[in-house]
Amino acid sequence: MIQHRVTQYIEKEGLFSSENKILVALSGGADSVALLCILHTAGYRCEAAHCNFHLRGEESNRDEQFVRQLCEKYKINLHTIDFDTTRHATEKHISIEMAARELRYNWFEKTRKDCQADVIAIAHHQDDSVETILLNLIRGTGITGLLGIRPRNGVVVRPLLCINREEIIHYLQSIQQEYVTDSTNLEDEYTRNKIRLNLLPLMQTINPSVKNNLIETSNYLNDVATLYNKYIEEAKTKIITAEGIRISSLLKEPAPESILFEMLHPLGFNSTQIKDIASSLHSQPGKQFCCKEWRIIKDREFLLLEAVQSVSKATPPFQLIREEQEYTSDFQIPQEKQTACFDADKLNEEICCRKWQTGDTFVPFGMKGKKKISDYLTDRKFSISQKERQWVLCCGERIAWLIGERTDNRFRIDETTKRVIIYRMV
Numbered sequence: 001m002i003q004h005r006v007t008q009y010i011e012k013e014g015l016f017s018s019e020n021k022i023l024v025a026l027s028g029g030a031d032s033v034a035l036l037c038i039l040h041t042a043g044y045r046c047e048a049a050h051c052n053f054h055l056r057g058e059e060s061n062r063d064e065q066f067v068r069q070l071c072e073k074y075k076i077n078l079h080t081i082d083f084d085t086t087r088h089a090t091e092k093h094i095s096i097e098m099a100a101r102e103l104r105y106n107w108f109e110k111t112r113k114d115c116q117a118d119v120i121a122i123a124h125h126q127d128d129s130v131e132t133i134l135l136n137l138i139r140g141t142g143i144t145g146l147l148g149i150r151p152r153n154g155v156v157v158r159p160l161l162c163i164n165r166e167e168i169i170h171y172l173q174s175i176q177q178e179y180v181t182d183s184t185n186l187e188d189e190y191t192r193n194k195i196r197l198n199l200l201p202l203m204q205t206i207n208p209s210v211k212n213n214l215i216e217t218s219n220y221l222n223d224v225a226t227l228y229n230k231y232i233e234e235a236k237t238k239i240i241t242a243e244g245i246r247i248s249s250l251l252k253e254p255a256p257e258s259i260l261f262e263m264l265h266p267l268g269f270n271s272t273q274i275k276d277i278a279s280s281l282h283s284q285p286g287k288q289f290c291c292k293e294w295r296i297i298k299d300r301e302f303l304l305l306e307a308v309q310s311v312s313k314a315t316p317p318f319q320l321i322r323e324e325q326e327y328t329s330d331f332q333i334p335q336e337k338q339t340a341c342f343d344a345d346k347l348n349e350e351i352c353c354r355k356w357q358t359g360d361t362f363v364p365f366g367m368k369g370k371k372k373i374s375d376y377l378t379d380r381k382f383s384i385s386q387k388e389r390q391w392v393l394c395c396g397e398r399i400a401w402l403i404g405e406r407t408d409n410r411f412r413i414d415e416t417t418k419r420v421i422i423y424r425m426v
């Protein structure tokens, strides 16, 4: 029954045919075990790929052992790989989950090519899709986020999106097939679990068919999105110019904010920032503000979003003279703003001078805790152009001096200081 539904779904969505070779992403969990069993029993040519992320000690090796035995049982060729996921995450400054995902999908694609498979089959199912829709909705999303997980993304296919978790477990019980269970709770999984265990059951008390309804709605929205995306692409060609994103043609549109959302969300703007931008469409000419790596300028007839990439490359309009000396009891800390003194032992990483950037923070001398430079300058009533002219002295990744303004507490001179470094603007 389930097998029939899955094969029908594969045909309906045109995911692959009996001619194709399928590389099944096999974690050993119920979903991917069911996927492999269904495809294999239905007569599709399958190979399997398993990643050992070494994140759960012995449990990771247990999973690998399990998938080896499973593939031996069904005489399916298995590809395996070991990843140092934690190192990858640290090196790339990304979450463990992101690192695992990146490693996994890159290696699946390499393996697919090596074994000449046509597609990579992933075992996401209906519940995953429903949870993704709710997760996106909670975080704020555009129409694409409401489509849930789609059955095909290039060579990656998801044949189980027509069935749910309960049906998968029931199927495995009916064929007496075992699977392994993951005991971790990665950060993103934590939110997902909350949706799965708390939110969805609560929604079901209001309407028991909520999951189905969400899937139906997302399928319906998928058709709407196809038309809508065409419209967005057209709108984009009108507004993306050499100087930046120039939003003038949209001023007359009935719902510019939603269109802006579809265009700006993929560039990393969040809904509050997009709202700010949308409201600036009607602001006084001359209004300017910075948002992410963009400068937004309201002109008389249009709003221009200009990428500010060259900031860090520019040369400062001043010179910095550096001196170093012993810290003695008679050392007088200069009071003028053009000079800053630091504990030499604390200023111990590579020094560079650059313009401040959105997101930069520092710990202002005499204040408690970190402060965003942007907020600090705003509090100090700096105008947009004054803000633009502000430079910082960095020690490695940290900001040591908002030049001409304030030093950072972390580099201050104290009773333990042995040597002092003095920077002077000339």
Ligand SMILES: Nc1ncnc2c1ncn2[C@@H]1O[C@H](COP(=O)(O)OP(=O)(O)OP(=O)(O)O)[C@@H](O)[C@H]1O
Pocket: 024, 025, 026, 027, 029, 031, 032, 049, 050, 051, 052, 053, 101, 121, 122, 123, 124
């Ligand atoms: N260690 C693994 N080895 C092979 N395939 C895996 C592994 N982990 C996950 N997969 C594949 O990915 C599917 C989804 O897994 P899971 O739900 O854990 O990941 P996710 O983070 O929700 O998904 P994704 O990273 O694809 O967005 C599994 O059903 C399986 O097909």
